[in-house]
Amino acid sequence: MELSRKDFLKASAGAVGLLLLQPPTLALAKESQTQEGVAMLVDVTKCVSCWWCYAACKNYNNLPETIKPDPEQPPPLSPDVWTTLHPVKKGDGWVSRKQACNHCTDAACVEVCPTGALSYNEMGFVQYDKDKCSGCGYCVEFCPFGVPQLEGNKITGVAVMDKCTFCQDRVANGEQPACAAACPTGAIKFGKRTELVQEGRERVDALRPSNASAMLYGDKELGGLHVMYVLDDAPEVYGLPADPEVPAPVMVRDVLKWVGVGAAVAVVAGFGLNYIVAREAKMTAELPGEEYIRKRKDEKGK
Amino acid sequence: MTEPRVVERFKKRTVWFHWIHTAAFLVLVVTGAILFFPGIGGAAAGGLTRFIHRIAVVFFVGVPIVYFIINPKMSFHFIKETLTWGKGDMDWAQAAPLYYFGGDEENMPPQGHVNTGQKMWQFVVLATGVLFVISGFFMWFLKDALSPGVFQWCVILHDIAFLLAFLMLLVHIYLGVIHPRMTESLRSMWDGKVSKKYARSHYGKWYDEVAEGKK
Ligand code: HEM
Ligand code: HEM
Ligand code: SF4
Ligand code: SF4
Numbered sequence A: 001m002e003l004s005r006k007d008f009l010k011a012s013a014g015a016v017g018l019l020l021l022q023p024p025t026l027a028l029a030k031e032s033q034t035q036e037g038v039a040m041l042v043d044v045t046k047c048v049s050c051w052w053c054y055a056a057c058k059n060y061n062n063l064p065e066t067i068k069p070d071p072e073q074p075p076p077l078s079p080d081v082w083t084t085l086h087p088v089k090k091g092d093g094w095v096s097r098k099q100a101c102n103h104c105t106d107a108a109c110v111e112v113c114p115t116g117a118l119s120y121n122e123m124g125f126v127q128y129d130k131d132k133c134s135g136c137g138y139c140v141e142f143c144p145f146g147v148p149q150l151e152g153n154k155i156t157g158v159a160v161m162d163k164c165t166f167c168q169d170r171v172a173n174g175e176q177p178a179c180a181a182a183c184p185t186g187a188i189k190f191g192k193r194t195e196l197v198q199e200g201r202e203r204v205d206a207l208r209p210s211n212a213s214a215m216l217y218g219d220k221e222l223g224g225l226h227v228m229y230v231l232d233d234a235p236e237v238y239g240l241p242a243d244p245e246v247p248a249p250v251m252v253r254d255v256l257k258w259v260g261v262g263a264a265v266a267v268v269a270g271f272g273l274n275y276i277v278a279r280e281a282k283m284t285a286e287l288p289g290e291e292y293i294r295k296r297k298d299e300k301g302k
Numbered sequence B: 001m002t003e004p005r006v007v008e009r010f011k012k013r014t015v016w017f018h019w020i021h022t023a024a025f026l027v028l029v030v031t032g033a034i035l036f037f038p039g040i041g042g043a044a045a046g047g048l049t050r051f052i053h054r055i056a057v058v059f060f061v062g063v064p065i066v067y068f069i070i071n072p073k074m075s076f077h078f079i080k081e082t083l084t085w086g087k088g089d090m091d092w093a094q095a096a097p098l099y100y101f102g103g104d105e106e107n108m109p110p111q112g113h114v115n116t117g118q119k120m121w122q123f124v125v126l127a128t129g130v131l132f133v134i135s136g137f138f139m140w141f142l143k144d145a146l147s148p149g150v151f152q153w154c155v156i157l158h159d160i161a162f163l164l165a166f167l168m169l170l171v172h173i174y175l176g177v178i179h180p181r182m183t184e185s186l187r188s189m190w191d192g193k194v195s196k197k198y199a200r201s202h203y204g205k206w207y208d209e210v211a212e213g214k215k
Helices: A005-020 A026-032 A052-060 A108-112 A138-142 A168-172 A178-182 A193-210 A248-286 A289-301 B012-036 B041-070 B072-083 B087-102 B116-141 B148-178 B196-202 B204-211
Strands: A038-043 A084-090 A093-099 A118-120 A126-128 A188-192 A215-217 A227-231 B005-008 B193-195
Touching (some): A038 A193, A052 A084, A052 A178, A108 A118, A108 A138, A108 A248, A178 A188, A188 A193, A193 A215, A193 A227, B087 B116, B193 B196
Parallel strands (some): A038 A227
Antiparallel strands (some): A215 A227
16 A cells, blocks of 8 residues: 555644544653653554654654655755664565664763753653753764754754754653554553563563564663564564674773863872972972071061 | 073074974963863864964975075974984983973083983974874775774774873973073074083084084
């Protein structure tokens, strides 16, 4: 079944309509703060590659709309595309993994961001404040999944980073993220992370008998992702690194930072000490001993 | 009584070079440190300091090139001086603590045009300059072409160069401006000259050569 451009736009509008009907889940957001926070569970076996999540994301976040993408040429993440699909050809059809920020618990992007523009939200996902962004692009280069996007002036370097926000304002208001609300098959589920881990495991157990490579991705990776995946194949097939890690230079840079602070303090303290000692020695050398002592006494007397 | 300052240590153009380059360097230190040191990164919001970093880079790289074109001989001499190390430098290192703290001039062997400590600074400036240029240009112009791994290690290279250069710069400024015995240092970097007395006590070997008319 091929959807035309018109159908697709209608579908996006429909998705928004659907969003408005979502039951409030405010209680969930509140409660989750004391747990491991909120999360999404993406089940590739339920995804029908309809691209509604993609459309709903664009619609809700006021990103320029497009026609329904061709799975042969899926749009890569960009400042205008915060979620997309990673389609994989299986047999005659397509199976897709929804691709966006995974909202890591140990997030390399947060660790390297010099300005504090990226930070951990207390509900578990990784938020960012565009006004604080310096456009340095460190998050772009350090994220193990290549998620953050930034296009700006290549010479001046002026740019602002964009990525999935986990629909922070919606979630704070007790609603689901737009993509989860739009998904017609339940392939994107939003909820408490602990519960979704449980659900993911049960789903994998159900798939295992017929598929030995079924797995839950993201329950342990990088301290636990806040977007987890039920996969029916190896992670690489779906464009996910099998063993994602915070890149080693992140730690090296953290150590260097504090070495720098410590060394600068030590060096300046050394100057103070040196100045006192060297000045004293100079004065002693310039005046004959007794005279120097007399001078010191005079100075004290004043 | 102030001694007449008659011995030329630096040429006028070298003095100009030093201060223009210093201005660029200080701007780089400040705009770079904002991204590096914890807690002050907010100053980079909007990217203005990063843009200023790039403007300063043009001077940081351009000014030495211009100086080199005008003064190839002196530039080569500077590089050679910086890379020439010998037993005299060990002797300096042995005498240095008592010299810089206690002011024990007896045991400090006479120094050449620059002493070992200054040579160390020159070496750090040259070596970190190379590190800065390579890692910085990679991060600036080759961001899209490089794998993320290369970019990441370029940041680390830039950080290491920064730490070396920044800490040595603090020492350089302290010795040139504040240390009680470097009485004529700052003025020598202003009009290029020092007194005979200062030249003799600080750069004895060099002073003898100058006095003999060898240079
Ligand atoms: C050829 C010279 C240089 C070039 C091309 C250069 C370029 C860069 C670039 C591209 C960045 C990454 C951030 C951004 O995109 O704005 C950066 C960061 C930085 N630069 Fe430079 N720079 C140079 C020299 C210097 C010098 C001389 C210093 C200080 C003495 C310096 C200190 C720093 C620091 C501390 C950072 C932050 C590194 C971090 O976040 O860990 N840079 N520079
Ligand atoms: C506020 C910053 C600085 C001050 C106050 C300062 C001061 C001085 C002074 C007083 C001298 C003359 C030393 C003497 O022969 O008695 C000097 C020399 C020199 N300066 Fe600077 N300087 C500064 C920054 C820099 C920077 C940023 C660089 C290089 C990137 C630099 C490189 C040199 C070199 C290579 C020499 C000659 C060798 C030496 O004396 O160490 N200076 N500077
Ligand atoms: S996926 Fe990348 S951008 Fe998202 S939280 Fe993890 S490190 Fe940050
Ligand atoms: S581009 Fe912006 S959000 Fe990303 S690390 Fe730099 S300052 Fe932080």
